[in-house]
Amino acid sequence: MELRWNAWNLGHVSDHGVLPTEAEWVVNHAQAPYPAYAGDGKWRVWGQTREGRYLQVVFVVDPDGTAYIIHARPLTEREKYLLRRR
Secondary structure, three states, X not given: OOEEOOXXXXXXXXXXXXXXXXXXXXXXXXXXXXXXXXXXXXXEEEEEOOOOOEEEEEEEXXXXXXXXXXXXXXXOHHHHHHHHHO
């Protein structure tokens, strides 16, 4: 999936200690049941980066089909546990 970046979402994911390449990896390598619809046009992915970090990435799909990441952060310990149980 092609992702669209601008100053706002680059800064927002950076505020949470996430690199754009990490967020892209998680979205592009999502495994079922992800991406999961989160309501209000938002999609959520929980997954691991290439380096093994566990992240949550939330995005919307623009009319042109590109994904615009609106949030990315590390998973909590509880969320990691839940993801590994799947």
